[in-house]
Amino acid sequence: xxxxxxxxxxxxxxxxxxxxxxxxxxxxxxxxxxxxxxxxxxxxxxxxxxxxxxxxxxxxxxxxxxxxxxxxxxxxxxxxxxxxxxxxxxxxxxxxxxxxxxxxxxxxxxxxxxxxxxxxx
Amino acid sequence: xxxxxxxxxxxxxxxxxxxxxxxxxxxxxxxxxxxxxxxxxxxxxxxxxxxxxxxxxxxxxxxxxxxxxxxxxxxxxxxxxxxxxxxxxxxxxxxxxxxxxxxxxxx
Numbered sequence: 001x002x003x004x005x006x007x008x009x010x011x012x013x014x015x016x017x018x019x020x021x022x023x024x025x026x027x028x029x030x031x032x033x034x035x036x037x038x039x040x041x042x043x044x045x046x047x048x049x050x051x052x053x054x055x056x057x058x059x060x061x062x063x064x065x066x067x068x069x070x071x072x073x074x075x076x077x078x079x080x081x082x083x084x085x086x087x088x089x090x091x092x093x094x095x096x097x098x099x100x101x102x103x104x105x106x107x108x109x110x111x112x113x114x115x116x117x118x119x120x121x
Numbered sequence: 122x123x124x125x126x127x128x129x130x131x132x133x134x135x136x137x138x139x140x141x142x143x144x145x146x147x148x149x150x151x152x153x154x155x156x157x158x159x160x161x162x163x164x165x166x167x168x169x170x171x172x173x174x175x176x177x178x179x180x181x182x183x184x185x186x187x188x189x190x191x192x193x194x195x196x197x198x199x200x201x202x203x204x205x206x207x208x209x210x211x212x213x214x215x216x217x218x219x220x221x222x223x224x225x226x227x228x
Contacts, residue, residue, distance in 0.1 A: 046219055046222045047164065047219040049216060049219060096163060096164075103170075105170065107170075108217075109166050111165070112163065
């Protein structure tokens with residue numbers, strides 16, 4: 001059974017750095033084809049993909065946010081960490097981590113429940 | 122990056138067929154995935170690789186992709202199908218891209 005759970009602060013101040021942790025079970029990031037992505041959704045708005053890390057430690061970032069994002073993994077702990085620098089109120093959103101399957105194309109087959117992050121002073 | 126356009130809303134009566142489109146330049150050459158998101162819940166994958174269904178997704182839900190339009194079709198629509206639906210591709214620029222989402226209303 002695949003599960004993912006996001007954890008991190010619910011409130012951050014503008015200009016601060018956000019650190020989110022995804023703790024997962026039911027699969028291993030050392031297995032070929034396994035990846036984890038972060039996706040966010042501002043209140044009432046559409047989904048936005050942020051970053052992906054794969055089994056081989058390759059990393060991909062949203063073009064529009066890549067200067068602010070860092071994704072990393074700890075395979076032994078079954079965790080993936082996303083950091084986002086210089087937070088702004090427009091970054092207020094629910095942040096999801098997802099298992100991402102790669103069988104030629106990437107898609108998001110299991111999702112965490114999401115964690116709401118509010119950016120406010 | 123690649124842009125996909127979805128209608129903001131689609132309405133359908135129970136028992137009828139709903140078609141939700143996802144438009145993009147030559148999207149037929151890409152692989153499209155679809156997600157269902159009910160209020161207050163995380164999205165759920167309902168179609169991958171244009172037309173494959175994950176286990177547990179009813180056969181009433183199907184997908185197709187050709188030319189400049191990918192389509193999610195829901196047959197015999199039920200009240201429980203009311204949700205937001207998002208299409209997604211992996212762009213050649215090596216990033217994930219979502220459509221703007223479509224709210225399906227069951228009349």
